[in-house]
Amino acid sequence: MNLRLSPVLFRSNSTAAALAVAAAVMLVPANLLPVLSTETSGYSRSDTIFSGTVELWRQGLWAIAAIVFTASICIPAVKLVGLGWLLLSVRRGVPRDSRRLTRTFAVIDFVGRWSMLDVFLAAFLSGLVQFGEFSTVQARSGIVAFAAAVVLTVLATNAFDPRVLWPTQAQASPRSFQP
Amino acid sequence: MGIDAHLTCRLCGHEHRQIRLAPGDRALCARCGTLMAAEGRFGPDAALAFSITGLILAFPAALLPFVIAGKLGDVRVCRLFTAVGALWDNGMRALAVLVFLCGALLPVALLGAMAALSLPAGLKWRTVEIPFLPRIVHTLEHWAFPEVQVLAVLVALMKLGDLVDVAIGPGFWCYCAMAVCVVLAHRSFDFELRDPAPVHRGTAAAP
Numbered sequence: 001m002n003l004r005l006s007p008v009l010f011r012s013n014s015t016a017a018a019l020a021v022a023a024a025v026m027l028v029p030a031n032l033l034p035v036l037s038t039e040t041s042g043y044s045r046s047d048t049i050f051s052g053t054v055e056l057w058r059q060g061l062w063a064i065a066a067i068v069f070t071a072s073i074c075i076p077a078v079k080l081v082g083l084g085w086l087l088l089s090v091r092r093g094v095p096r097d098s099r100r101l102t103r104t105f106a107v108i109d110f111v112g113r114w115s116m117l118d119v120f121l122a123a124f125l126s127g128l129v130q131f132g133e134f135s136t137v138q139a140r141s142g143i144v145a146f147a148a149a150v151v152l153t154v155l156a157t158n159a160f161d162p163r164v165l166w167p168t169q170a171q172a173s174p175r176s177f178q179p
Numbered sequence: 180m181g182i183d184a185h186l187t188c189r190l191c192g193h194e195h196r197q198i199r200l201a202p203g204d205r206a207l208c209a210r211c212g213t214l215m216a217a218e219g220r221f222g223p224d225a226a227l228a229f230s231i232t233g234l235i236l237a238f239p240a241a242l243l244p245f246v247i248a249g250k251l252g253d254v255r256v257c258r259l260f261t262a263v264g265a266l267w268d269n270g271m272r273a274l275a276v277l278v279f280l281c282g283a284l285l286p287v288a289l290l291g292a293m294a295a296l297s298l299p300a301g302l303k304w305r306t307v308e309i310p311f312l313p314r315i316v317h318t319l320e321h322w323a324f325p326e327v328q329v330l331a332v333l334v335a336l337m338k339l340g341d342l343v344d345v346a347i348g349p350g351f352w353c354y355c356a357m358a359v360c361v362v363l364a365h366r367s368f369d370f371e372l373r374d375p376a377p378v379h380r381g382t383a384a385a386p
Binding site (some may be wrong): 127143 | 190191192193210212215246248250251253255257261262263264265266269271273274275277278281282321322324327328329330332334335337338339340342343345346
């Protein structure tokens with residue numbers, strides 16, 4: 001067997017399912033708690049992920065609002081729904097639409113990293129905007145929960161082994177058998 | 180070593196024999212359609228060149244000012260690690276470590292690992308004797324997100340708008356170039372050829 005394909009110790013579907021459930025749980029505080037608080041000359045506001053996106057939309061920054069909405073709300077949801085679908089599909093043996101499910105996994109694997117956008121955004125803003133009483137941006141607890149959810153979804157994706165979507169060598173036709 | 184010359188699909192595990200690819204050709208897995216190998220347009224040493232360029236760019240990216248912000252005469256210079264420091268001081272230490280790892284340390288580690296694996300075979304200290312290095316590259320690619328941080332900084336600059344006056348510094352451009360190098364090096368990097376199997380250059384997969 002090829003070296004890099006030898007199974008990683010914790011790679012199993014039950015691990016992937018557990019990590020995906022943990023990520024779903026962490027998404028609740030991530031979306032309910034504020035992620036950023038802004039203070040500008042006596043005016044202060046706290047934003048959750050969703051209200052921050054709405055505020056961007058209200059300011060007329062539609063493209064930016066769409067990017068943040070996609071990265072912070074759509075991608076985590078799509079990842080968890082997709083992983084759930086994959087895990088349910090393999091519960092009763094090898095699924096019939098293996099090729100489509102493998103493409104789904106490849107998409108989930110590819111888009112996952114972009115949900116880190118909000119974490120970098122909050123970190124950068126809180127590092128940059130520190131002007132004492134004139135203007136201050138502070139990262140709040142929601143972003144920690146969100147970062148935890150993102151890390152857990154990446155771990156869940158890595159734990160899922162897409163080879164279970166396909167028949168093993170023994171089940172496959174003799175043509176593809178390599179002695 | 181017990182490793183044969185078959186290529187195995189990264190996702191579905193289907194095995195293929197090797198064929199020669201023309202420049203610009205791509206080989207897809209016959210069973211699941213995943214990209215298995217591509218003969219890059221930049222030539223065989225592209226991964227090494229991009230990795231070393233990225234490693235060199237990492238220094239100015241870390242040291243030069245990222246963004247210069249001004250508010251009522253007060254000027255603040257923000258570097259790559261300012262955000263990490265702010266989170267750390269704010270008590271969010273785990274988050275600070277995560278941002279440091281995903282945005283700075285792991286991209287550089289990925290570049291270093293890819294450069295080490297792409298060194299010409301003639302060199303005495305070539306890394307064939309470090310068999311776990313390909314797997315390290317595989318792990319790092321899931322956790323190094325420089326391009327996401329580039330987008331985050333651009334979004335932040337748009338979002339700040341009239342709150343403060345901002346100017347982009349040279350550090351950010353170096354960081355952008357480093358992120359591009361990470362992506363291009365990773366694209367040009369051929370995992371199959373870096374495994375310690377007796378495989379020749381310019382070969383790839385066929386069913």
